[in-house]
Amino acid sequence: MSDQETRLVEELETLRRRVAELEAAQAELQERYRDLFEHTGDAIFVVDPATRRILDANANAARRLCYTREELRQMTLDEIEATRGDPSGTLVWKSQAGDVVVFESVYRDKHGAEILVEVSGRVAEYGGRQVIQNFVRDITARKQVEAEREQLIVELSAYARMVAFDLINPVAVVVSAAEWLAADFESLDHERIRLLLKLIVRNGQKMRNIIDAHVLLASVRDLDEAPVEPLDMAKIVTAVRYRLAFLIEERGAELVVPDRWPAALGYTPWVEEVWVNYISNAVKYGGASAAAPRVELGAAVEPGALAVRFWVRDNGPGIAPEVQDRLFTYFTSLEEAQVSAPGLGLPIVKRIVEKLGGAVAVASVAGEGSEFSFTLPAAGAERVQGDE
Numbered sequence: 001m002s003d004q005e006t007r008l009v010e011e012l013e014t015l016r017r018r019v020a021e022l023e024a025a026q027a028e029l030q031e032r033y034r035d036l037f038e039h040t041g042d043a044i045f046v047v048d049p050a051t052r053r054i055l056d057a058n059a060n061a062a063r064r065l066c067y068t069r070e071e072l073r074q075m076t077l078d079e080i081e082a083t084r085g086d087p088s089g090t091l092v093w094k095s096q097a098g099d100v101v102v103f104e105s106v107y108r109d110k111h112g113a114e115i116l117v118e119v120s121g122r123v124a125e126y127g128g129r130q131v132i133q134n135f136v137r138d139i140t141a142r143k144q145v146e147a148e149r150e151q152l153i154v155e156l157s158a159y160a161r162m163v164a165f166d167l168i169n170p171v172a173v174v175v176s177a178a179e180w181l182a183a184d185f186e187s188l189d190h191e192r193i194r195l196l197l198k199l200i201v202r203n204g205q206k207m208r209n210i211i212d213a214h215v216l217l218a219s220v221r222d223l224d225e226a227p228v229e230p231l232d233m234a235k236i237v238t239a240v241r242y243r244l245a246f247l248i249e250e251r252g253a254e255l256v257v258p259d260r261w262p263a264a265l266g267y268t269p270w271v272e273e274v275w276v277n278y279i280s281n282a283v284k285y286g287g288a289s290a291a292a293p294r295v296e297l298g299a300a301v302e303p304g305a306l307a308v309r310f311w312v313r314d315n316g317p318g319i320a321p322e323v324q325d326r327l328f329t330y331f332t333s334l335e336e337a338q339v340s341a342p343g344l345g346l347p348i349v350k351r352i353v354e355k356l357g358g359a360v361a362v363a364s365v366a367g368e369g370s371e372f373s374f375t376l377p378a379a380g381a382e383r384v385q386g387d388e
Contacts, residue, residue, distance in 0.1 A: 066110035170203035286314035
């Protein structure tokens with residue numbers, strides 16, 4: 001064998017070894033791809049771009065949609081996508097340099113349950129053909145967190161407006177009265193001084209009530225579970241009447257309170273705030289024409305004895321049906337609703353009551369007043385509490 005032939009044989013052997021190494025590397029890459037394909041946390045679908053037929057799907061895709069892989073390979077994306085309107089879902093991001101597109105969609109599992117998903121799709125090679133490879137991630141939990149964040153932003157905005165709305169008037173009165181006293185104390189008679197001091201005390205009490213209410217608001221969010229216990233409703237209502245004494249006197253309101261209360265379960269500070277809100281609204285906006293506000297409190301055990309319904313009825317002008325539907329939601333115009341929200345406001349009253357296992361409601365007829373109610377779990381229908 002000549003030297004040239006020997007070199008050719010050696011080069012050929014080198015090429016064979018290189019090919020073997022490349023084949024081994026390719027096999028290793030395929031094994032790694034298959035391992036990633038099977039064990040990644042996302043569901044993966046390999047889809048024919050022309051027919052949208054599912055050519056392959058990993059184990060996570062089958063598990064999350066409750067199908068077998070063989071069943072998925074007989075289906076198209078149209079059979080599992082539940083997106084309304086545009087089948088590609090809501091575009092989130094598109095690569096400017098490559099071919100990756102990220103969008104949100106809704107997938108439906110074998111039992112009809114819908115799953116919010118984020119799909120990252122790209123063009124890929126599969127079995128020697130061009131395909132679409134979709135990486136699909138369940139974003140239900142993330143969307144819930146985002147919704148809660150948005151709701152918190154709404155609540156904080158409403159809370160800021162509520163604080164300003166509640167405090168601006170009593171602060172202005174206290175400042176004005178104090179300035180008057182400071183400027184003209186020597187020339188004021190005792191009766192005028194007494195009146196100004198009374199204004200300062202009264203509005204100082206209002207501010208303290210408002211601050212107490214907003215401090216309580218923090219506990220509504222901070223406590224995962226309220227320390228529920230049997231309520232002494234007579235004592236709670238007595239405390240509320242004391243807190244609202246200035247408003248009741250100012251409006252000349254009549255409060256009708258039952259002698260006995262059905263026993264219920266709740267958290268005393270929160271329930272007191274619910275009564276403060278309901279009663280103060282009824283006193284402020286009760287009274288038809290020239291009549292003084294008449295506010296009736298009551299309670300009854302619900303059928304089945306599992307809950308107690310408490311209510312506050314007024315003799316005001318009533319609330320339009322279209323406004324009633326929005327009273328317990330944020331961004332309701334206080335002027336439009338004809339109901340202000342001293343203390344915590346109706347939306348947070350709803351949050352409190354629901355956190356205690358109850359529900360809120362409103363019923364109103366034009367010219368016949370309104371009834372605001374809330375329910376709490378019953379502590380035994382046979383137990384009643386007397387007014388103190």
